[in-house]
Amino acid sequence: MIERVIKxxxxxxxxxxxxxxxxxxEDFRVNKRKLDDKSLSKEIKxxxxxxxxxxxxxxxxxxxxSAEMGLEHxxxxxxxxxVLEDTMLIDDVIxxxxxxxxxxxxIFLEVLKKYIRTFAKLDDEYIRERLSDxxxxxxxxxxxxxxxxxxxxxxxxxxxxxxxxxxxxxxTATMHRKNVIGFATDIGGRTSHTAxxxxxxEIPAVVGLETITRExxxxxxxxxxxxxxxxxxxxxxxxxxxxxxxxxxxxxxESNLTKFKHLPCQTIDGRRVVLAANIELPEEATSAVTHGAxxxxxxxxxxxxxxxxxxxxxxxxxxxxxxxxQKMVSHPVIIRTLDLGGDKFLSQLEIPHExxxxxxxxAIRFCLARxxxxxxxxxxxxxxxxxxxxxxxxxxxxxVEELIQANQVLESVKEELKKEKISFNKDIxxxxxxxxxxxxxxxxxxxxxxDFFSIGTNDLIQYALAVDRANEKIAYLYEPAxxxxxxxxxxxxxxxxxAGIWVGMCGEMAGDIILTVLLLGLGLDEFSxxxxxxxxxxxxxxxxxxxxxxxxxxxxxSLSTAKEVENLAKKSLxxxxxKV
Ligand code: PEP
Ligand code: MG
Numbered sequence: 277m278i279e280r281v282i283k284x285x286x287x288x289x290x291x292x293x294x295x296x297x298x299x300x301x302e303d304f305r306v307n308k309r310k311l312d313d314k315s316l317s318k319e320i321k322x323x324x325x326x327x328x329x330x331x332x333x334x335x336x337x338x339x340x341x342s343a344e345m346g347l348e349h350x351x352x353x354x355x356x357x358x359v360l361e362d363t364m365l366i367d368d369v370i371x372x373x374x375x376x377x378x379x380x381x382x383i384f385l386e387v388l389k390k391y392i393r394t395f396a397k398l399d400d401e402y403i404r405e406r407l408s409d410x411x412x413x414x415x416x417x418x419x420x421x422x423x424x425x426x427x428x429x430x431x432x433x434x435x436x437x438x439x440x441x442x443x444x445x446x447x448t449a450t451m452h453r454k455n456v457i458g459f460a461t462d463i464g465g466r467t468s469h470t471a472x473x474x475x476x477x478e479i480p481a482v483v484g485l486e487t488i489t490r491e492x493x494x495x496x497x498x499x500x501x502x503x504x505x506x507x508x509x510x511x512x513x514x515x516x517x518x519x520x521x522x523x524x525x526x527x528x529x530e531s532n533l534t535k536f537k538h539l540p541c542q543t544i545d546g547r548r549v550v551l552a553a554n555i556e557l558p559e560e561a562t563s564a565v566t567h568g569a570x571x572x573x574x575x576x577x578x579x580x581x582x583x584x585x586x587x588x589x590x591x592x593x594x595x596x597x598x599x600x601x602q603k604m605v606s607h608p609v610i611i612r613t614l615d616l617g618g619d620k621f622l623s624q625l626e627i628p629h630e631x632x633x634x635x636x637x638x639a640i641r642f643c644l645a646r647x648x649x650x651x652x653x654x655x656x657x658x659x660x661x662x663x664x665x666x667x668x669x670x671x672x673x674x675x676v677e678e679l680i681q682a683n684q685v686l687e688s689v690k691e692e693l694k695k696e697k698i699s700f701n702k703d704i705x706x707x708x709x710x711x712x713x714x715x716x717x718x719x720x721x722x723x724x725x726x727d728f729f730s731i732g733t734n735d736l737i738q739y740a741l742a743v744d745r746a747n748e749k750i751a752y753l754y755e756p757a758x759x760x761x762x763x764x765x766x767x768x769x770x771x772x773x774x775a776g777i778w779v780g781m782c783g784e785m786a787g788d789i790i791l792t793v794l795l796l797g798l799g800l801d802e803f804s805x806x807x808x809x810x811x812x813x814x815x816x817x818x819x820x821x822x823x824x825x826x827x828x829x830x831x832x833x834s835l836s837t838a839k840e841v842e843n844l845a846k847k848s849l850x851x852x853x854x855k856v
Contacts, residue, residue, distance in 0.1 A: 279512045282485050284460065285751055286505035287471035289808065290480035291523040292437055292458025293499050293516060296492050299440035306422070309379040316377065320370055323380040326420040331360050333416065359413040365391060381421040388414040432456070437498055441489050443470050458500035460488050460507050465754060467734035467784045468746040474502075475787075475806035476560055482507050484748030533811030537568030541803075541814045547822035549796065551814055552608070552804040554782055558596045561603040563807040568814065571607040571665075573730065573804020574782035575600060577653065578616055587649060593656035601664025608665045610707065610730065610782075610804075611657050613650070615639040615671035634735075634744065639672035644681055654689040661701035669707035669730055674714050676721045683725060711735035711783070716764040723775035730804070731768055733783025737761055755838035756785040762794070762833055762841065769799045780804055790845050792816045797829030819852050 311319055338353040359365070365387065372383045388410070395407050438459040456479060464470045464483035474481035480502030492498060492509055499508040499519045503526070508515055541551040552573030553564035564572060580588040580596065601609050617638020630636040643650035657668050670682050686706065693700055708725070710716050711732030719729065733756060738745040740760050743753045755761070765781075772779035780802030785791060787805030789812050795803065796817060803813055828848050832841045 278510070279515060280491070280509045282488060282491065282507045282509065284482040284485035284488070284505050284507060285464070285466050285471070285748060286502055287464070287466065287481040287483045288474035288477075288479055288806075289503040290458075290478070290526055291499065291501055291503070291519050292480045293511075293519055293523065294435050294437045294457050294497065296439050296494065296496050296498050297432075297436040298489060298492060298494055299438055299443075306381045306385050306418070307379070308382045311373075311377045311379060313377070316374060319373055319380050323369060323373065323384065323421070326380070326417050327360060327366070329420045330413065330416045331357065333420075334360070334413070355409045356413045359410050360417075381418060384414075384417065384421065388418075437500055439488055439492055439498075443473075458502065460485055460498075460500055462486050462489055463746075463748065465744070465746045465748055465751050467738075467754075472554075472784070472806070473556060475808060476554075476556055476563075478563070478808050484751055486748060530808075530811070533815060534567060536814065536818070537566070537811060539814070539818065541570070541817050543796070543817055543820045543822040543825070545821045545823060547796070549800065549817060550780070550802040551810050552610075552780070552782075552802055553807045553810060554804055555600070555807075558600050558603075560807070561600045561609075564810075565603070567807035567810045569607070569807060569810055571804075572600060572604060572609040573780050573786075573802055575609060575611045577612060577614055581614065581616065587652070590652045590656045590659075593653060594659045597657055597660035597666065598663045601660055601666050604664065606665055608667055608705075610667045610669055611660075612669050612671055612709065613640070613653055613657075614643055616642060634738065640670045640678060640682055641672065643670075644678065644685070647685055650685060651689055654686055655693065658689060658693055658700040658704065659698060661704045662699045666701065667705040667707060667728070669709055669726075669728075671709045671732065672711060672735070673708045673722065674712045675718060676725065679708055679722055679725050709782070710768050711739070713740050713764060716768050719768045719771040720775065723772055723777055726777065728777050729768060729772050729779040730802075731765060731779065731781040731783060731800075733761070733765075733781060733785035736764060736783065737785070740764055756788055757791060757794075757832075757838040757841040757845070759833070759835060759837070759841065762798075765795070765800075766798055766829075766833060773799060778802065787813065789813060789816060790842060790849065793820060793825050793848050794829050794832050794841070794845055796820060796822065797825035797827070797832075799826075816849070816852075824848075 334353050334356050368387050369380070369384050372387065373380055376383065391410060392407060395410065432455040435455045435457045438456050440459065440461050442461055442463040443459065458480045459474065460482045461470060462485055468483065471481065471483050480500050482500055482502055482505050485507060488507060496510055499511050499515065501519070540548060542548045550570050551568065552571040553567065553569035554574040554576070555561060555564060555572055556576045556579050561572065580593060597611055615638070617633055617636060637645070657666065660666055670679065673679050683706065690700070690702065705727040707728040707730055708715070708722055709732045710719055710729050712735065715722060716736065723729070734745055737743070737754060737756055741753060741755065741758060743750050745754060769779050778801040781795065781800055782804040784805070786795065786803045787809035789809070792813055793816065805813065828844065832844055835841050835844065
């Protein structure tokens with residue numbers, strides 16, 4: 277077998293070397309066997325036994341996940357249990373075993389396929405989402421009937437590199453703190469939520485490889501180079517050696533970087549900027565602190581709402597926000613209000629299927645239409661603001677009317693709490709995410725209504741350049757250094773400063789270290805990115821002079837292409853003798 281290198285999109289830095297676990301390609305070899313009358317009841321018993329075993333397995337996973345990651349994550353598996361208790365499916369299988377006198381696994385697979393086909397045709401988002409639950413549980417039951425071992429992510433006994441078409445939030449949540457040392461997927465772009473999650477979990481990952489699931493065989497050894505976006509399949513001994521030493525270097529580099537976590541994020545000539553972290557789950561606040569974050573610049577709250585049948589309660593959200601606020605002590609924590617849509621769907625909210633979900637009924641648009649849902653979250657945020665330095669911001673603001681309306685809802689919730697004599701920070705800082713070109717271009721108007729801006733480049737770039745952020749086929753067009761993007765960023769920063777408010781960036785571009793010099797030079801006040809990237813951003817800022825960064829930014833704004841801008845940025849880093 278010859279070594280092969282496949283290029284994808286770097287999702288989370290670091291090197292992993294290990295055996296693969298292919299998630300999406302479970303080919304069950306199921307033979308058809310005719311049964312005699314005497315064996316029928318034994319066969320039915322065997323089927324019931326497999327159901328019981330599966331239920332036990334799922335309950336165990338549920339318990340483990342709930343204990344390690346909180347109840348809301350364990351709830352993902354309640355839907356799986358429901359499938360196991362579906363009497364229609366069970367009766368269908370048992371009836372067929374009796375009538376057709378065929379072995380259980382064969383019948384079960386037939387019935388399962390029929391269910392999946394029928395469900396897939398239904399025009400109901402919720403039911404279609406349940407398809408993955410049915411297929412997950414179905415595979416488990418089959419494994420138990422066939423007596424093969426389960427490769428579920430939660431049952432891993434040894435270290436593996438996970439290969440998958442895509443990774444669902446339930447896969448990713450299960451992966452947490454397990455033996456997964458790296459992963460690679462066919463689908464996804466640099467700023468898809470799979471990639472963002474990988475960085476948060478600090479698992480080296482490459483996404484958007486298109487064909488990786490077809491190129492590897494179970495048991496193959498592969499190398500994941502998450503920093504360069506490369507996967508090496510069946511590497512030669514020499515290559516393994518080379519990457520072993522790269523891995524060591526990376527680890528050493530990482531631990532050296534965390535050494536200056538207590539030093540201020542300040543340029544040589546005294547320009548101080550704030551370094552903050554992006555998190556998706558409350559427990560990630562710990563990693564933010566260890567990597568030297570001076571706050572949470574973006575707490576994505578969608579994950580509370582995903583993979584469950586009901587909506588998160590006010591109490592549940594209040595506790596989560598309060599926990600993070602307390603963990604960060606006096607440092608600021610910016611909670612972003614619900615930003616569903618795009619590549620994050622919530623089954624229980626009956627969102628209609630849309631032709632262009634990224635341009636659809638999402639984020640603040642949804643919240644203003646469903647104020648019942650929005651107000652529950654606002655109450656939770658406000659209540660938690662009594663326990664720490666909480667701020668909040670709205671996603672996907674497209675114009676000032678929307679912003680004014682959101683603020684009115686917030687005021688009405690404040691009034692409610694006052695009447696109920698519930699304490700909260702009356703002066704909580706409120707910000708707007710600037711991630712739509714229309715908002716960037718009217719940021720002078722928006723600035724009058726808020727205390728700060730946070731630039732969401734993941735969306736800003738996709739809307740400015742008309743490039744779907746999660747589509748690997750057009751990933752080459754997704755250019756953060758595009759002159760149009762730089763001009764938008766400059767407009768936002770200048771307008772914010774003119775209005776006397778501060779401006780941060782929480783899109784992935786804030787962690788794109790080649791561009792740190794430019795963002796600094798453009799006058800950004802706060803960089804918020806995955807904890808793992810923070811020390812590197814700080815190292816660059818501490819090696820720079822602000823006046824030089826400003827000159828580089830001016831020069832960058834006069835260039836014609838992203839390539840030219842990148843080359844200029846790279847050259848300025850070389851001049852500083854910074855290797856990236
Ligand atoms: C962004 O768009 O840059 C952002 C931070 O929000 P999200 O990635 O969650 O859309
Ligand atoms: Mg966004």
